[in-house]
Amino acid sequence: MPDQNAPTTTGLTTESATLAGELFGDGVGTQAGPPAVPAAGTGTAGQAAPGAHSHGGSTPTGSPAERFTSTDPEAFGVPTGREETWRFTPMKRVRPLLDGAPSDAHLSWTTDLPEGVELTSVEAGDPLLKGLPEPVDRLAALARQRSGGAAVVRVAKEARLDRPVTLGLAGTGSEEVVWGHLVIEVGAFAEATVVLDHSGLARYAGGVSVLVGDGAQVKLVSVQDWAPGAVHGGQFDAVVGRDATFTQVVVTLGGDLVRLVSNVQYAGPGGSAELFGVYFSDETQHQEHRLWVDHAVPNCTSNVLYKGALQGEGARTVWIGDVRIRPAATGTETYELNRNLVLTDGARADSVPNLEIETGEIVGAGHASATGRFDDEQLFYLCSRGIDAETARRLVVRGFFADVVQRIGLDALQDRLMASIDERLGALPALDDQPVEVA
Amino acid sequence: MSVLEIRDLHVSVGEGDDAKEILRGVDLTVRSGETHAIMGPNGSGKSTLAYSIAGHPKYTITGGSVTLDGEDVLEMGVDERARAGLFLAMQYPVEVPGVSVSNFLRTAATAIKGEAPKLRTWVKDVKSEMELLEMDPAFAERNVNEGFSGGEKKRHEILQMRLLKPGIAILDETDSGLDVDALRIVSEGVNRTREEGDVGVLLITHYTRILRYIKPDFVHVFVNGRIAEEGGPELAEKLENEGYAAYVKGTQEVASA
Numbered sequence: 001m002p003d004q005n006a007p008t009t010t011g012l013t014t015e016s017a018t019l020a021g022e023l024f025g026d027g028v029g030t031q032a033g034p035p036a037v038p039a040a041g042t043g044t045a046g047q048a049a050p051g052a053h054s055h056g057g058s059t060p061t062g063s064p065a066e067r068f069t070s071t072d073p074e075a076f077g078v079p080t081g082r083e084e085t086w087r088f089t090p091m092k093r094v095r096p097l098l099d100g101a102p103s104d105a106h107l108s109w110t111t112d113l114p115e116g117v118e119l120t121s122v123e124a125g126d127p128l129l130k131g132l133p134e135p136v137d138r139l140a141a142l143a144r145q146r147s148g149g150a151a152v153v154r155v156a157k158e159a160r161l162d163r164p165v166t167l168g169l170a171g172t173g174s175e176e177v178v179w180g181h182l183v184i185e186v187g188a189f190a191e192a193t194v195v196l197d198h199s200g201l202a203r204y205a206g207g208v209s210v211l212v213g214d215g216a217q218v219k220l221v222s223v224q225d226w227a228p229g230a231v232h233g234g235q236f237d238a239v240v241g242r243d244a245t246f247t248q249v250v251v252t253l254g255g256d257l258v259r260l261v262s263n264v265q266y267a268g269p270g271g272s273a274e275l276f277g278v279y280f281s282d283e284t285q286h287q288e289h290r291l292w293v294d295h296a297v298p299n300c301t302s303n304v305l306y307k308g309a310l311q312g313e314g315a316r317t318v319w320i321g322d323v324r325i326r327p328a329a330t331g332t333e334t335y336e337l338n339r340n341l342v343l344t345d346g347a348r349a350d351s352v353p354n355l356e357i358e359t360g361e362i363v364g365a366g367h368a369s370a371t372g373r374f375d376d377e378q379l380f381y382l383c384s385r386g387i388d389a390e391t392a393r394r395l396v397v398r399g400f401f402a403d404v405v406q407r408i409g410l411d412a413l414q415d416r417l418m419a420s421i422d423e424r425l426g427a428l429p430a431l432d433d434q435p436v437e438v439a
Numbered sequence: 440m441s442v443l444e445i446r447d448l449h450v451s452v453g454e455g456d457d458a459k460e461i462l463r464g465v466d467l468t469v470r471s472g473e474t475h476a477i478m479g480p481n482g483s484g485k486s487t488l489a490y491s492i493a494g495h496p497k498y499t500i501t502g503g504s505v506t507l508d509g510e511d512v513l514e515m516g517v518d519e520r521a522r523a524g525l526f527l528a529m530q531y532p533v534e535v536p537g538v539s540v541s542n543f544l545r546t547a548a549t550a551i552k553g554e555a556p557k558l559r560t561w562v563k564d565v566k567s568e569m570e571l572l573e574m575d576p577a578f579a580e581r582n583v584n585e586g587f588s589g590g591e592k593k594r595h596e597i598l599q600m601r602l603l604k605p606g607i608a609i610l611d612e613t614d615s616g617l618d619v620d621a622l623r624i625v626s627e628g629v630n631r632t633r634e635e636g637d638v639g640v641l642l643i644t645h646y647t648r649i650l651r652y653i654k655p656d657f658v659h660v661f662v663n664g665r666i667a668e669e670g671g672p673e674l675a676e677k678l679e680n681e682g683y684a685a686y687v688k689g690t691q692e693v694a695s696a
């Protein structure tokens with residue numbers, strides 16, 4: 001426990017074994033920490049110094065530097081791969097998205113728009129675009145600039161959609177980079193689910209900006225079901241209104257390289273953000289998910305759960321989870337969790353949670369991360385009920401994915417994704433075709 | 440009719456120089472229709488006995504034998520033991536995220552019976568067993584043991600025993616951490632199985648409390664990795680009154696029954 005007089009706000013102890021033990025066997029926990037709730041009696045503004053707590057990076061003194069953002073690609077320079085934000089990314093494979101050659105290539109769109117939803121577009125320079133969160137890296141800035149405007153999905157205020165908005169975005173196999181920007185604007189108190197269903201072969205740099213009106217409830221599902229060889233980079237931004245709820249579910253299965261940056265900020269108090277992700281990397285696939293939740297207003301919550309599995313030589317995943325609680329963000333509650341299941345040799349998962357807390361007056365903040373192989377205890381439990389080891393293994397892995405996929409809440413899409421995962425794992429016994437309703 | 444025979448069983452944990460012998464020659468025979476209580480202080484090896492019989496990879500058998508109806512249990516895989524008719528209700532059931540209770544139960548029943556149970560009768564069976572164990576139907580759609588309270592986990596273990604109908608059931612401290620109501624519900628579940636027929640029960644417990652609900656035919660006092668004394672139900676009463684002190688010389692261990 002921290003010294004009661006010390007200006008700490010975190011009170012971190014290392015309990016990686018405990019947290020990792022929830023899913024994995026002994027000794028496989030990495031980069032884990034317990035929920036960092038301020039010790040009783042230390043949570044006053046006077047004592048809560050801005051000494052932030054940080055894992056996985058340099059230890060900041062005082063407030064961390066502001067994150068650099070710009071709409072000008074040149075402001076970022078051309079990354080070499082040594083930069084912190086690019087050091088995990090295979091630069092050769094992402095290079096087309098950083099060179100920035102203009103193009104008129106597009107994805108093929110298939111849309112399903114329920115009543116109450118409008119799909120339009122705006123030109124570059126439109127006031128709507130000026131008010132959006134700015135790009136955080138060259139790739140995102142290029143996407144913003146080269147797309148020359150944006151497609152806009154508008155959900156009227158207080159609308160309650162009878163089905164999800166679905167945008168099927170299919171690559172057409174063009175060598176040229178597709179630059180895109182999508183703005184999703186949801187009016188106050190509306191309830192909407194938007195599904196972005198990426199497929200086909202493309203080199204795609206696409207930005208997505210979600211404006212969640214006050215009291216609105218928005219779920220954004222982004223499926224990366226790309227064909228082999230596809231390259232996809234992009235920045236997702238959500239601006240969460242007062243008392244609004246934003247849920248994002250990212251499912252990355254296909255493509256050669258997928259690198260998604262998801263940022264969340266709050267426009268007013270009482271907002272809630274849940275960021276779920278699941279990824280499955282096979283031989284040579286690079287899947288990188290970087291998150292940045294910026295708590296700058298009071299009484300907001302964030303919850304991050306990303307789970308990934310890797311199999312095959314050269315399978316590679318990267319998860320970076322940054323959460324910042326600024327001095328004004330009293331009453332914040334945040335938790336982030338990343339789990340990686342390494343199914344074979346030759347695969348590598350990086351996981352870097354990073355929590356910066358600048359006020360002691362929070363409800364709770366924590367993070368955990370674990371990377372490992374199968375949990376022997378789970379297998380033993382299933383086998384001790386007569387289930388053979390191979391079936392048990394599939395049940396565990398399937399469950400590992402289903403845990404996140406079921407957050408989508410759309411049965412047809414969930415079934416399709418689980419079927420795709422099953423196929424890659426090898427088929428389960430036909431039992432699953434007969435769900436048992438006991439209630 | 441099943442017979443579980445344990446002969447001179449020696450079990451250790453750890454490897455090489457770190458290996459530590461936990462079981463030091465256990466002899467025990469459990470037959471269908473019999474209920475045996477194994478009682479002993481913490482650290483005496485009771486749970487090691489349970490997990491060794493079930494085949495947990497953490498434990499190394501260094502000597503002796505375990506047979507079920509003459510078949511060598513120690514040669515079987517964990518799943519084969521279950522299919523042969525052994526069941527272990529665990530003290531700390533494991534969470535399996537993303538796997539629903541209903542899917543798990545049906546997968547297990549299919550494995551044990553060798554074919555998928557008929558959907559209609561199966562649903563009815565699960566429902567009625569859950570009602571008897573006073574479990575909410577919504578339970579079936581939750582993930583296995585995830586977020587379950589201590590009492591819910593133990594009811595779930597007994598539910599599995601009810602549905603899988605083992606020949607020999609080993610209950611490892613099923614009573615620990617239960618309040619009186621949950622203890623009664625769980626005990627009634629065990630007693631239903633005993634009344635229905637041919638199960639042999641090996642009830643492992645630290646306390647005599649559960650023996651008020653489940654009457655054992657035999658009581659074994661387990662100390663320091665082996666059975667120190669055997670008797671009938673009267674032995675449990677003696678332990679209730681005197682604790683384990685007489686068996687554990689040189690320590691302060693006393694049964695807190």
